Amino acid sequence: MADDTIQVKRRAGGSRILAWVRARLRNIAPFVTLIFLVAFFSFASPSFVTLGNFYNILTQISVTGIIAVGLTFVILCAEIDLSVASIANAIGIVVAFFTLQDASVNIANLPLPGWAAIMLALAACVALGLVNAFGITRVGIPSFIMTLAMLQIGAGICALLVRGQIAYAVPKLVVTLGSKSLGPIPWIVVVLGITLLLGHIVLTYTRFGRYVYMVGGNREAAEYSGVNVKLIISAVMVISAVCSGVAGMLGVAYFGSAQQDEFDTYLLDSISAVVVGGTSLFGGQGGIGNTIIGLFVLGVLNNGLDHVNIDSFLKILIRGVILLVALIINVYAQRMRATSAISDA
Amino acid sequence: MTPLLELRGVSKAFGGAIALREIDFVLGAGEIHGLVGENGAGKSTLMKIIAGVHTAYGGSMHLDGRPVHFASPRDALAAGIGMVHQELSAVRGLSVAENVYLGVQPTNRFGLIDWPAMMRGARGQLDRLGIDVDPAAKMDTLALGVQQLVELARVLFSGARIIILDEPTSALSPPEVQLLFAVLRRQRDEGRSLIFISHFLDDVLDICDGLTVFRNGSKVADARTAEVDKPWLIEKMIGHTHGELEESYTGALFLDSKPDAPVILRAEKLSLAGAYADVSLEVRAGEVLGIYGYLGSGQLDLARALFGKLPADRGRITIDGRPVKLSSTSRGRAAGVAFVPESRRAMLFADAPVFKNISISILRRIGRLLLHPAVERRIAARHTETLHIRPPGVDRALSSLSGGNQQKVALARWLTHLPRVLVLSEPTRGMDVGAKEDVVHIVRGLREQGIGIVVVSTEPETVLSLADRILVMKKGRIVREFAGEAVSKDRLLAAA
Incomplete structure (x- = not known):
């Protein structure tokens, strides 16, 4: 009799812990993955756990990270932006286009002062973001399709401006932020940190941030609450384009050149970072904290696989598998929340 | 045979x-x-x-x-x-x-x-x-x-x-x-x-x-x-x-109209293809206007037009005498209209805590740029107490509340800064008797504060228990008005 009671209690306690874990699965799973990866690579390779390598990882995730901040806003709204890498590439090329190039570079460009080139590049990414916003909210094109078109438009801008050439020069400020260091810390990591911090503050402490979560959580309810849903979606598309533009400019300085197709891998990487981190693809759940974890999971994985002697072709497959597992957890976590949904008459 | x-x-x-x-x-x-x-x-x-x-x-x-x-x-x-x-x-x-x-x-x-x-x-x-x-x-x-x-x-x-x-x-x-x-x-x-x-x-x-x-x-x-x-x-x-x-409800109920109170909301010849046609109505201060009709009579779409969720094709709406263009819900809110739809799922955030569900419509008034969660919680706590929302606790996820309590949270959203006009669509649908009484109580309290209230329903009981004046809609048109006279469920059914 007494034994039974104890057992029942223990089972109840167990299910409470299980419920707690289930409710936070989307936050716990990426974190556990990260710890596992760090532990694994520390064990597998003596060169992995060093301060220098830590800075390496930070630098390697910077361009992806800046793009991922903007994408976090978009995905929280239950939309998607497939044009991020393309916009980054285009804006990197735009800023180079307005910079005086070496005589050997045969591009019909318009050299302007550095500040003017940067302002024009920023204006260009705002404009591209606004086109995305217009297509999605006014015309009513699903974001998946609209930004697919923008991906192509961005590629077109790149092609037209460089015409198969490679530009090297970018404004001095961009060179500093993209490829110089502040003491031991690369400037690009500082920019990433500031972008993440700003993104977090906006999402967590501002009215706009709350609206982003609410629009993603239940768009119809946000509308019934009097939230200007179209304005919020427009804003996140512009934020995403600006983050991509900044990442594009710094990326060009980081790579040391501006050319066609050099950001192609960043689309998948930035979406992976957001989703692996646990931000819901269905909107309304997650945040910058998740994106940080996601960035580190990807960064540690990419970096760590270089430290252990592994077939570089297998690396690609492993990344794909990790993304698939993250997606499964993402959908699974969503389904468990859905079981406790609103009862409706 | x-x-x-x-x-x-x-x-x-x-x-x-x-x-x-x-x-x-x-x-x-x-x-x-x-x-x-x-x-x-x-x-x-x-x-x-x-x-x-x-x-x-x-x-x-x-x-x-x-x-x-x-x-x-x-x-x-x-x-x-x-x-x-x-x-x-x-x-x-x-x-x-x-x-x-x-x-x-x-x-x-x-x-x-x-x-x-x-x-x-x-x-x-x-x-x-x-x-x-x-x-x-x-x-x-x-x-x-x-x-x-x-x-x-x-x-x-x-x-x-x-x-x-x-x-x-x-x-x-x-x-x-x-x-x-x-x-x-x-x-x-x-x-x-x-x-x-x-x-x-x-x-x-x-x-x-x-x-x-x-x-x-x-x-x-x-x-x-x-x-x-x-x-x-x-x-x-x-x-x-x-x-x-x-x-x-079956006994005759005398409707006490308020012909002297100022008109807050006036709609003239509103039409929406396939839903309703030539609907004109006015709502006075401190009055609850009930609109009754069978499902498909157009009154639910009409309610959406008054908030800007589903704008009418034709017609004009004035609030406090000023013409307003209700082409979106954010305009509706800005014009002083609040709306509670018939589906709770459509207006509440299941995963969000109660206080965020209540504060969503008033964030602008709490702070222009930044959020003030302490203020949000205080306001929400006040509402959960006065509306008897059970269980209390504003950090609880909304989905953990019962349907009736969720409906009260939906109402609470509009109570901090009173709108000029409150439109309620099927406000008591699927509720138990106790929760229904709470809703009746809340609506009466709001009426005392002088706002205009529109209650739209396909259930005669709901309209009869709340309204001061009743319009009956049939196939998209207003076919009968009950004002300053006795009304009962059978008369309402006979008119529809």
């Missing part, structure tokens, strides 16, 4: 709730038989048993004198029983002919769809029904009434001898109704039997040969239509002996 269809002692329960009690029902050959009763009286449940949707039930069913028990709608259709649903199940993007032949398209010897044969066959079907429509026309280009006739053609084409029509006239204009009735009468004269479910008692009395009245899961009366009239039907539907709650 054996009746075509006979049900003996049919009962059905969902969980513990009894939906049908020992129903005997007889349908003769070549008869149009009406089923009437309030929402939840059991009409739909009975029809779903006959059509093979519900397969577990007590009692027995006999077709042509032989016992039958259908395992699926397909089974019922094979036996000659077809149903035309209220929500049309036609494929809107396909042509009329494709819809008539849905699932049974004729094929040629290559196994491909034989289009000429299909068009010819559909043409023949439609001609027999007396419907003048091009078989190649896409469904969604047709008027709703014509779509309904095409669907009827599909059911007939499948060989049905018994056709169940669920609320077939609710979306039709009077000429369309007459066209439908002509078709139905011809089917009857050819020997088919029809079961006609409707809230529109005039339509039932017009078309049916016999009828059965349901109340609370029981059959309370059946009669030949020629022997009865509308007041008799209403009396049977509502009944004389009922629970305490209904008692208070």
